[in-house]
Amino acid sequence: MAHKLASAQPSWQKLQQLYESKGKQYNLTQAFKADASRFDTYSREWKSDKVDARILLDFSKNLIDDEIFNQLLSLAQEAEVKKQIDQMFAGDHINTSEDRAVLHVALRDVEGEFKINEAGVDEVKPELEHMKRFSDAVRSGEWKGYTGKPIKSIVNIGIGGSDLGPVMVTEALKPYAKRDLDAHFVSNIDGTHMAETLRVCDPETTLFIVASKTFTTQETITNATTARDWFLEAAKDKAHVAKHFVALSTNVKAATDFGIAQENMFKFWDWVGGRYSLWSAIGLSIALVIGYERFEELLRGAHQMDLHFKNAELKDNLPVILALIGIWYNDFFGSETQAILPYDQYMHKFADYFQQGDMESNGKFITKNSERVNYHTGPIIWGQAGTNGQHAFYQLIHQGTKLIPCDFIAPVETHNRVGEHHEILLSNFFAQPEALAFGKSEDEVRAELGAQASNEFLVKSKVFEGNRPTNSIMLQKITPAALGALIALYEHKIAVQGFIWSINSYDQMGVELGKVLAKKILPLLQAKDASKVDGAGHDSSTSGLLKFYLNNAK
Numbered sequence: 200m201a202h203k204l205a206s207a208q209p210s211w212q213k214l215q216q217l218y219e220s221k222g223k224q225y226n227l228t229q230a231f232k233a234d235a236s237r238f239d240t241y242s243r244e245w246k247s248d249k250v251d252a253r254i255l256l257d258f259s260k261n262l263i264d265d266e267i268f269n270q271l272l273s274l275a276q277e278a279e280v281k282k283q284i285d286q287m288f289a290g291d292h293i294n295t296s297e298d299r300a301v302l303h304v305a306l307r308d309v310e311g312e313f314k315i316n317e318a319g320v321d322e323v324k325p326e327l328e329h330m331k332r333f334s335d336a337v338r339s340g341e342w343k344g345y346t347g348k349p350i351k352s353i354v355n356i357g358i359g360g361s362d363l364g365p366v367m368v369t370e371a372l373k374p375y376a377k378r379d380l381d382a383h384f385v386s387n388i389d390g391t392h393m394a395e396t397l398r399v400c401d402p403e404t405t406l407f408i409v410a411s412k413t414f415t416t417q418e419t420i421t422n423a424t425t426a427r428d429w430f431l432e433a434a435k436d437k438a439h440v441a442k443h444f445v446a447l448s449t450n451v452k453a454a455t456d457f458g459i460a461q462e463n464m465f466k467f468w469d470w471v472g473g474r475y476s477l478w479s480a481i482g483l484s485i486a487l488v489i490g491y492e493r494f495e496e497l498l499r500g501a502h503q504m505d506l507h508f509k510n511a512e513l514k515d516n517l518p519v520i521l522a523l524i525g526i527w528y529n530d531f532f533g534s535e536t537q538a539i540l541p542y543d544q545y546m547h548k549f550a551d552y553f554q555q556g557d558m559e560s561n562g563k564f565i566t567k568n569s570e571r572v573n574y575h576t577g578p579i580i581w582g583q584a585g586t587n588g589q590h591a592f593y594q595l596i597h598q599g600t601k602l603i604p605c606d607f608i609a610p611v612e613t614h615n616r617v618g619e620h621h622e623i624l625l626s627n628f629f630a631q632p633e634a635l636a637f638g639k640s641e642d643e644v645r646a647e648l649g650a651q652a653s654n655e656f657l658v659k660s661k662v663f664e665g666n667r668p669t670n671s672i673m674l675q676k677i678t679p680a681a682l683g684a685l686i687a688l689y690e691h692k693i694a695v696q697g698f699i700w701s702i703n704s705y706d707q708m709g710v711e712l713g714k715v716l717a718k719k720i721l722p723l724l725q726a727k728d729a730s731k732v733d734g735a736g737h738d739s740s741t742s743g744l745l746k747f748y749l750n751n752a753k
């Protein structure tokens with residue numbers, strides 16, 4: 200593959216012209232008035248007869264018409280998106296900087312349909328069986344702690360991809376949780392995180408899950424060591440560690456060195472990226488919380504979305520559509536961010552999860568052809584659960600000076616029928632995209648204000664310009680399968696954008712430099728001697744800060 204700059208594709212120039220000639224003044228009110236079937240044209244429903252999942256994507260409230268949409272599809276064709284999808288599913292080493300395959304899709308290929316020739320793929324099934332046996336034993340109480348009591352609390356110790364997925368999914372699927380098993384997630388190196396967690400745990404009934412792909416991550420190893428010390432203070436005998444610590448890692452040697460017994464090790468492979476790993480052994484805490492069968496439903500739901508992504512035509516391909524619309528705003532309108540707004544309390548970690556998923560994947564400036572891009576790549580991802588966001592930051596989305604494309608997500612059915620809460624929640628879900636798209640004109644404001652309309656500032660302050668684009672995504676219900684499909688949808692959206700921008704979405708070199716510098720600074724802090732700072736080779740700002748700290752540390 201040539202991995203050309205996206206801006207060198209012929210459609211890029213045409214999209215630029217379309218943006219100038221009509222995109223930037225596109226008017227959604229007129230577009231909807233002119234075309235009664237706009238919703239039908241720009242919405243797609245995805246269903247699977249294999250799993251309990253269904254997704255409606257309405258992208259009609261975007262600043263697009265047929266010409267623009269077709270031009271975006273041409274961009275995908277010119278970037279050979281289909282070919283790149285096939286390469287990913289075939290196990291080609293598309294993570295070129297690290298010379299690795301990118302095969303999270305193999306983790307959820309439960310029936311082995313993809314026939315991928317890569318070391319480790321044939322171990323996926325036995326590893327899932329291991330997870331099943333273990334999670335069943337813990338959940339049933341058959342697995343006992345060192346004093347013979349069943350496990351009551353689990354503590355997942357991991358960070359980044361070894362934390363965010365399990366946190367997000369266990370929250371999103373809480374209705375399926377075993378309520379008498381407390382799940383905690385410790386990620387931050389700040390001792391407070393571990394201290395507050397251990398405060399509510401009992402060493403006799405707590406299981407620690409040390410989740411780290413590399414098993415070298417400073418935060419995780421430090422937290423795990425602290426947890427082990429705390430445990431041994433009560434249990435005394437090191438042999439008891441085997442009943443209370445398990446490891447999830449690709450680095451079997453380091454996990455063994457830490458003292459984890461072979462049978463308590465759950466492995467995965469270097470072709471699983473950290474931020475794509477919740478489907479692997481990293482999902483053990485999910486299986487413990489919701490049960491292995493539900494975990495497998497999550498995998499099956501994602502697999503059905505994988506099949507759709509792999510097989511559907513570009514124009515009907517949900518991940519491709521989301522990716523192209525994102526590129527339209529990111530690269531031609533100059534939008535810097537993308538909000539993800541789930542109208543479901545259980546989904547309150549979804550935007551956090553895709554902050555890593557998207558930003559660590561596509562926050563890159565070098566193409567696979569070693570050129571610096573001359574366009575913007577990954578958007579800033581942010582958001583929170585509706586309706587809370589409405590009372591916090593929506594003001595800026597409605598009337599601010601920045602264009603912020605938003606994805607609104609909601610289930611038709613709630614897990615908790617409480618009075619009319621769900622109808623009220625969904626009325627907001629429907630109303631916000633409508634308000635953003637069509638706004639309120641000055642004439643409307645004047646008519647509404649009557650006599651007060653003489654107050655010019657009041658009139659202008661109440662105008663909503665509209666034309667603020669949104670996608671609306673509806674699921675039937677947040678079931679394990681539906682959630683699996685939704686996560687896979689966003690994963691593949693990220694993949695397509697990376698393919699078009701010609702970047703490698705699957706390494707994360709940008710997290711390294713800070714880690715290296717922190718390792719250099721740590722000995723200075725440990726020495727507790729401000730006089731050693733000068734001469735340590737830092738700039739005056741960093742030195743000044745270090746001295747301030749060391750002179751005041753207690």
Ligand SMILES: O=P(O)(O)OC[C@H]1O[C@@H](O)[C@@H](O)[C@@H](O)[C@@H]1O
Nearest residue numbers: 358359360361411412413416473
């Ligand atoms: O799972 P481990 O290896 O501990 O990594 C945890 C996290 O580390 C960060 O620096 C990133 O590289 C993430 O992609 C990764 O998920």
